[in-house]
Amino acid sequence: MGIKASPVFALIDCNSFYASCERVFRPDLAKTPIVVLSNNDGCVIARSYDAKPHIKMGEPYFQIKDRLAQLGIVAFSSNYALYGDMSERVMSVIESLVPAVEVYSIDECFADLTGIDDVNALGRHLRHILVQRTGIPVGVGIAHTKTLAKLANHTAKRLQSQTGGVVNLCTEFQRHWVLRNTAVSEVWGIGRRMTVHLQGMGISTAMDLASADPWMLRKKFSVVIEKTARELAGTPCLELDEPDPPKQEICCSRMFGKRLTTVAPIKEAVATYMMRASEKLRAQQSYCRKVRVSIRTGMFNPDEAKYAQGVVVTLPYPTDDVRLLTKVAVDAVDSVFRPGFKYSKAEVMLLDLRQPGEFSDDLFAVNQPAEASRVMAVLDEINGRWGRGTLRAASVPVNPAWSMRRELMSQSYTTRLDQLWRVS
Helix, strand or coil: CCCCCCCCEEEEEECCHHHHHHHHCCHHHCCCCEEEECHHHCEEEEECCCCCCCCCCCCEHHHHHHHHHHHCCEEEECCHHHHHHHHHHHHHHHHCCCCEEEEEECCEEEEECCCCCCHHHHHHHHHHHHHHHHCCCEEEEEECCHHHHHHHHHHHHHCHHHHCCEEECCCHHHHHHHHHCCEHHHCCCCCHHHHHHHHHCCCCEHHHHHHCCHHHHHHHCCHHHHHHHHHHCCCCCCCCCCCCCCCCCEEEEEEEEEEECCHHHHHHHHHHHHHHHHHHHHHCCCEEEEEEEEEEECCCCCCCCCCEEEEEEEEEEEECCHHHHHHHHHHHHHHHCCCCCCEEEEEEEEEEEECCCCCCCCCCCCCCCHHHHHHHHHHHHHHHHHCCCCCCCCCCCCCCCCCCCCCCCCCCCCCCHHHCCCCC
8 A cells, every 4th residue: 555645735826916907907007006995995905016115005095195196006996896707717727737726715725736746847837827828926835734835825925036936845944944034923824912922932933833832832822823833843734625615694785985865775785785695695506584684874973973773584485586685675675774864884684594405394385486596597697608787686776876986996807898908
């Protein structure tokens, strides 16, 4: 019986993902610093590498607007449709080149490289193919544990000119060099408060943590810190996760682009949010039995009256039909709306979610009609092919006046036919 090969993980992380997505279709900005703003153009949530020395994360846009212009930094409103589609393209390319993938976030994933002979060559190939096929640059960290792979990726980005964007910590010499030259605060899962505790014990580098007694760490802190230390020392404790189980709740909420004082636009917003929530519901092949609808005013302006209210509605039968879900949600707005307030946000939440056949009803219980399921399948197929919102409920407006402020948003080059990239 052969010896089982040591596991090898890769952490593939897109470089400044939101900014990189904007640059794919704006080659004129290849050497221009970029920042991306939060909902309603509120604050900075992403920065290109060359913008980081000048702008801090979370800085309010209205405070730094003039400074951005002086520094030649270009700001973009968040374009989640573009970022989501580009993420799917990146992950699809990676999945075609490696044995197994665990998507960790919108811009990074773990890959199983166990048994592959030349992992360095594969790492370089991944970088080349991803830039060629998607235009998105990535860093690749390779190691025998997921925690070390994360650390290798951090080093690949920090020292990109020396590493070429690929770092392999499968050898003891390379692993020890990186551990000695990395602060413990940079280790995956070590937050600010934990860093203070560890530094108080004389643990200031990743090497210090890897060399610490894991049983002592478990007793003093938790099994999570123990596993982190063992992983840094080269002992695998974390495996590639299985696909996430279906969610038990689905929520969709947004801030309005301006305060709303009448019920009609709030109903439009609720219908719009329900459209998105129901898409997520059908994507995980679940049915919903209850819906919660809530609205609220702004909570931080001392000059505005405060109000927040929500209501839970039980549906007549488990369903994924956006028509029934929208009707119930829109009708529920009347029970929570109160005149005289300036509303800033609405939320819809789908509750009591289960897979078809998991609801225990009596023999005479009403079920979703078969034709409704067929209509939803056609709806999703058309929107999947021609772009979200091609078919929608009549109560969902096209360009509502209440939508989030995104005055600096780029085009949805990959998801809308009317916004395809044009080269003159």
